[in-house]
């Protein structure tokens with residue numbers, strides 16, 4: 001068993017693990033010591049001097065990020081002497097800082113601003129003009145650099161050397177003219193570049209997609225799981241509904257990594273971070289019957305109509321001619337209700353779970369996985385893609401063409417996109433086509449019934465990642481219109497099929 005070290009910080013008893021520093025143990029316990037350069041993954045160069053603490057029995061103050069915790073150590077971060085030392089370090093950081101907080105996008109989540117309000121609040125002693133440097137420099141597709149605001153903590157250069165290993169950034173010059181910048185000829189375009197806006201403790205590196213869309217104090221934060229691939233990175237969803245006219249009316253403002261050492265550490269990839277900007281576009285909110293004259297339906301009547309149609313076609317045709325296309329974006333709850341309806345109640349045999357061609361992408365050693373859907377593993381745990389085999393897209397097209405498949409139930413997939421123009425002809429041959437999903441896509445217009453489902457941020461649920469780990473995500477936004485979680489739609493249809501009530 002690992003040895004536990006007991007020490008006190010500002011009179012509070014704390015426990016450290018062997019080898020931990022005072023700052024690390026304090027952070028883990030939620031005790032606050034000011035810091036900039038230390039980062040729980042990127043290490044502790046000890047250059048910002050903000051984490052100074054007084055240590056009993058030691059004549060000089062120490063930096064907590066390099067001070068190993070030892071049994072009986074008594075440290076003070078909030079004493080008058082420690083505060084004086086921290087305030088002096090802060091004053092040095094502010095010598096050339098432009099103090100443009102009102103127009104800085106980091107405002108509200110800036111370490112410099114927070115510590116100034118906590119331990120600074122002194123008038124500037126500077127008589128000379130501040131040194132000026134480059135502002136608003138787009139250094140890559142996602143990151144904007146403001147050199148004047150940089151406090152040279154080196155977190156960003158450590159990230160590109162230790163984590164992305166892409167080495168685009170460096171600290172150049174000496175003394176007063178030292179500045180962070182791009183290595184000549186490079187652009188900050190690695191697949192994890194968005195993390196730099198997170199690691200920078202001030203407004204020197206900001207997110208080009210997010211900046212000036214909405215002030216951070218108008219955002220709500222919900223713990224979630226990224227649905228961008230089967231890694232299942234822990235994230236926070238930041239949503240903007242308090243001021244609906246901000247963020248160009250979009251409810252999802254940004255996704256941020258949520259620290260999980262077992263899955264994604266402190267990072268997420270750019271595909272996941274920026275892949276959901278159009279969360280609210282092309283959304284479905286109305287239950288529709290589109291056969292003949294298009295008409296809106298209530299959930300209870302549409303499920304009865306679908307159940308009646310199933311009974312009719314099953315009576316008149318071979319029941320195994322009904323195929324289902326399902327999405328690896330379904331939650332575990334959805335998969336369970338899906339199985340209950342299509343396998344146990346309807347006893348269907350033809351399923352397709354194979355990802356669409358554009359749902360198979362690049363993978364790397366850090367986080368990104370090849371399959372760009374979050375929960376094929378949740379379906380596999382129930383036998384889908386294993387005992388219950390998956391057809392290929394070509395095989396399904398062939399069977400529709402041959403008249404073996406006469407009905408299709410599509411869940412959050414877009415066969416028309418996969419099959420191209422030939423797909424329209426195939427789908428128009430079908431006697432029965434239901435489309436269910438959060439977005440209309442191309443197939444939604446051809447369906448006989450179109451059922452609006454919630455997207456992942458509008459429901460509680462669980463995904464199983466590629467390693468078999470089950471993780472929960474929470475509802476962050478209200479469903480749009482009449483949309484329901486997929487599991488509720490399947491359950492309502494099953495009840496209607498069994499002769500029970502509607503949805």
Ligand code: SF4
Nearest residue numbers: 150151153154156200
């Ligand atoms: S740009 Fe930000 S992260 Fe990089 S050295 Fe400057 S303050 Fe630190």
Ligand code: SF4
Nearest residue numbers: 226228229233269272
């Ligand atoms: S690695 Fe996958 S799960 Fe993680 S952020 Fe990227 S897309 Fe999302």
Ligand code: FES
Nearest residue numbers: 035046048049065
């Ligand atoms: S956090 Fe300790 S010196 Fe920077």
